[in-house]
Amino acid sequence: MSGMTGTKTKGAESRAGRGLRLLRSGAVHLAYLLGLPAALLALWWVLAARSTNFYYPTLDEILAAFAETWFSERIVDDVLPSLGRLAAGYLGAAVIGIGLGVLLGTRPRIRALLEPVLEFFRAVPPPVLIPVLMLVAGIGDTMKIVVIISGALWPVLLNTVEGVRAIDEVLSDTARCYGLTGTARLRRLVLPGASPQIVAGLRQALSISIILMVISEMFASSSGLGFTVVQFQRSFAIPEMWSGILLLGLLGFALSLLFALFESRVLGWYRGLRQSQRGEK
Amino acid sequence: MTGTKAAAPATEYSAGALAVRGVRKVYQGSGRTVEAVRDLTFTVGAGDLACIVGPSGAGKTTLLKCVAGLLAPTSGEVRLGDARVQGPPPGMAVVFQEYGRSLFPWMTVGANVELPLKQKKIGKAERAALVAQALDSVGLQDAPAAYPWQLSGGMQQRVAIARAIAYEPKVLLMDEPFAAVDAQTRAELEDLTRSLWRKLGMTVLFVTHDIDEAVYLGERVLVLSASPTVVMEDIDVDLPAEREQLTTRALPRFAELRAAVYGHVQRAKTFHSAAAAAGAGDRP
Amino acid sequence: MRVHQRADTGRPPALSPAADRPPDPPATAVPAPAAPSAAARLRAVPDAALGVLGIVLFAAVLELLPRLGAVPAKYLPPFSEMLGALGDELGSGAFWTALLDTVEGWAYGLAIAVVAGTALGLVIGSVEVLRKATASTIEFLRPIPSVALIPLAVLVLGTGLGSTLLLVVYAAFWPVLLQVLGGVRDVDPVARDTAVGYGFSPWARLRHVVWPTTLPYLMTGLRLAASVALILTVSSQLIIGSPGLGSEIARAQSSNAIPRMYALVLVAGALGVCVNVLARALERRVLSWHTSVRTEARA
Missing domain, CATH: 1.10.287 (Helix Hairpins)
Structure with missing residues (x-):
């Protein structure tokens, strides 16, 4: 260079x-x-x-539509509720996934009992759960949050199980010798030890959560980002539709940037460890 | 994890004497069981430094894990002072061979040394003093902010030793701690171990497969047989307390002791063959 | 030789567990005790059997919850009714058409994404200027949720296979591209220099140096892409209404054919399991072939 x-x-x-x-x-x-x-x-x-094609507006049209469409009460009515549901669903999936994952990771018999069923749930493409959950929970916030949780849960859960199982035996013996039990063990050994896998699961869960946020609103809703964008398309408000796609893209990008920041904070030690090990070989 | 904080009179622990009585350990595998340790009985007096040697596969690690309370013996018992060991007892620290795996890679060196002290509910100021003192005594006073994986293997093992002594244990168990470091570092760490023992006066049980190391370090050498393990020999090391790599190893008495232990270890390898000949002859 | 680590859950060898490693090599085998207790016998049930037991228990819970009235049957019909509906489906031509449509959309989309991702990944990864110039663009485009393209796809491509393909390809392309880029970056510089030193042609370098290192990464990318592709295939059917399992499920739900809806969800899940199993089997197969070939080449 x-x-x-x-x-x-x-x-x-x-x-x-x-x-x-x-x-x-x-x-x-x-x-x-x-x-x-x-x-x-x-x-x-x-x-x-x-271009004279109706479907491809010029960039300044899109940008003008962007400002007009989203810097308005839509932020409060559509964007923020969407983000709120995304946050609730994603955090719910993270908490449940990590909690259950730690439990299953430390209980081999329960894990063996449940593993095939969990693998099945992981394999179900999460969008098909939308009609199912709509039946039970209607089309309100609850349904959408539950949809996000039920789709984003599995990568977190299964990765956590794997991470907890992979905690080094010597490290866990060391922790026992020095009296690390109960919550101290969880906080100082289990969670940090499994964090590389947990974070990998959380990363997969984030992109699934965004997909589910959008399509749960596209499928059945009267508000929200996904709903609004589809409405624009159906009413042939083309520059507005493009501005919605742009907003979703920016949202995805921003969230992945935030996640990268979070990851470098949580896993800084892990990168260093990997590098030092690779250097030795 | 049961009985970690078993209620036992603190005064008894201060004795620091270790008694292993009739310990037997059988592993239950799927469809087959393996007897790793058959019948071990010995005691280590408070403040003693005993080395345990034996051929590889002699169940040394199994024994050490039983003593540390990490494994429950199938029968027999381990007593520390007057209390029966049922899970890792307070007042006991372990240094493992795999230094790279026994330090918490997500914590700095200082935090690694401090963590057990937090568990002991020691106040912040005292913790800081103990950590500094322990790192100082292993020659790592400059390293508390580094991460373990930034250090060499020998330095990582020093951190593990610092963590153990900061804990102020009555008994220090060491499981082949220097088997994975280079020869130069190993000699330094041996001297460090002996000087710490003489300074701090805790009971040390040191497991190794290296006969020279056992004789050089120990006040006593216990020779284990091949698996299923029993104690074959208990040798008193009557070398001067002040030991030095070159001169001590050059002493005629060192050579005699070394030869004696070597002979026992050689015999230990075939100790069961008479019995095994009568049985299935299933040694690999 | 270099050990491949999965990019998604890779952890270093030193941290990986030596599963249930006995502290010292086993020595003398002793005959097992004659009469194991009941608890020991339960403990002796192999894990696979426990897994089957888990599935049976789960099915039983699905059967009993509505039967006992704990959950209204209009929300969750008994498991046996789902199976009955599934039986009906298996006998209907429409079901098989929908299943085939879904598999087709998935397979075409995945194939395009894999070919495009691999080709572009090899080219971009091998040319440093390209790699640097595209890095920021890739970082920006990758996290865009492909479902955001649904309205555009409908407008431009209508509600047929074309829309589904656009979404599937967009979603499945990124994991493949990123893994291949990672694989090319992982090529041993010494091997690369050696190949240049011996005057290998660029094609030979690609074939004998870059490709063997990249292959394990490509397999990981393929595995990730395969399940993402299925999610997007079903999503597009659900939202756009292009024919397939997704639209059938939506139709069953809106026409209140609840057991049928659950039966189709079970099929979608089974399809997902098949995709995962196939991807893992392919990964294992290709990689075992790969390592054995390399070991042979070294001997």
């Missing part, structure tokens, strides 16, 4: 030269970061501006 500029300068390097080099590598970095997205946006702009 630095090879392109480093060869020219020999020995002592002037401060200005170093500054220039830093600036240049920063610029190169920025170009890599923004080059392709900028090119794609420009392409979209040009193609859409020349």
